[in-house]
Amino acid sequence: MLRESHLVPQKRPLSQRSSSKFFYLVDAVAKHHEPTKTQLGALESSYGATGEYLMACDEFRDLVMTVHAQGSREIGTIIRPLHHLRPDGFDIDLVVRLRRAALQKYGGDQGPGRLINDLFIVLKRYADRHGLAITKWERCVTLEYADGMCADITPIIEEPLFSIPYGETHARVPDRALRLYEPSNPMGLANSFNKAARISPVFTHSFALDSAMESAQRAELVPLPDADEVLDRLLSRLVQILKLHRNVAFGAPVAGQDFAPKSVFITSLAAAAYALRAPIPHGDPLDLLLDIVDTMPLCFERQLLASGAEFWSMPNLTAPGDNLASGMNTLGHQAAFANWHKRLTGHLQQLLQCIEGRGLDPLLRVVDDAFGARAVQAVRELEEPRPVPNVPRKVVVASTAAATTMSMPARSHTFFGQ
Incomplete structure (x- = not known):
């Protein structure tokens, strides 16, 4: 359960220009790791x-x-x-x-x-x-x-x-x-995630985003959902970035030991935090994403045991008796999660500082440390000049505020290098 003091989003000194750049970076890095x-x-x-x-x-x-x-x-x-x-x-x-x-x-x-x-x-x-x-x-x-x-x-x-x-x-x-x-x-868990993804976030600055797709009709062999529809949702993008950061932070398991939090745990935490925080007014998508990351550790229960250890639980509401945090109940896994979350928030703050004015080279170093060499390539490609189309690329985010459209540069040369 969320603590009462966390109901009001933290006010962050973020410019709308920095938010646009950060949102563009997240989108590019995630897409570079998709099929x-x-x-x-x-x-x-x-x-x-x-x-x-x-x-x-x-x-x-x-x-x-x-x-x-x-x-x-x-x-x-x-x-x-x-x-x-x-x-x-x-x-x-x-x-x-x-x-x-x-x-x-x-x-x-x-x-x-x-x-x-x-x-x-x-x-x-x-x-x-x-x-x-x-x-x-x-x-x-x-x-x-x-x-x-x-x-x-x-x-x-x-x-x-x-x-x-x-x-x-x-x-x-x-x-x-x-x-x-x-x-x-598994289908109930997917539908639960899709329900969260359909929540329209509330922004004090106006943005717009296509609404998430409704569930497809089910047949004996259930068709896969349209990739573009589900991949481009704000919540899906956030989970991609979280999983990518997790992969780079933990690397391949050593000697059979793998303390990385499971994808189902990360995904469920992000969906729960999004469902809680998206209806609360935020300045822009970046402010919401940072608030979701801050909220994630509050979205599961911690029970103190007589031994001094903790038992973590996150009930799967679509399958009573299934604990989505079951893989986290060792001291090693819990310490690793806390360290990873601290590393994640630190990297996000460093990325913001670089975007605010430290230039391209420091940004690339942080991107490499946080998301790996392939992400660096994605950011470098944002800097490469390319033909300018007649209509600017638009990233749209659904909002209950008066909706307008946030236009992103069609040519991103020196986008982060200024």
């Missing part, structure tokens, strides 16, 4: 082919209700993974939603293990046919396609609960010990 149109097409093609195969296979044909995406591609927060073995590979997560009748075959304490084994056997045939690498994990199976692209396929069994938000898509997923089924609602 290209070709890669998005490959993701969609692989998603469709794999989904159709699963619905037609003998083992699951009579049990599959839907195959749908979950995670970053579904909600528009996808970024290039930090993986030295496949630097250009992107991930897409698939969910195979089975009918309740699947429990007749996969119930009992051995059922979750049988379900994962059968899914692996089915997908192994597909992998062998197409020359793909395949890996079985505790609760999903991973296919690796050409160019390092990966798909994590997770089976769930329907269990509608109509007393909760998006309860019609509530389900059960194998636990990591493969002995029980845990509550899960």
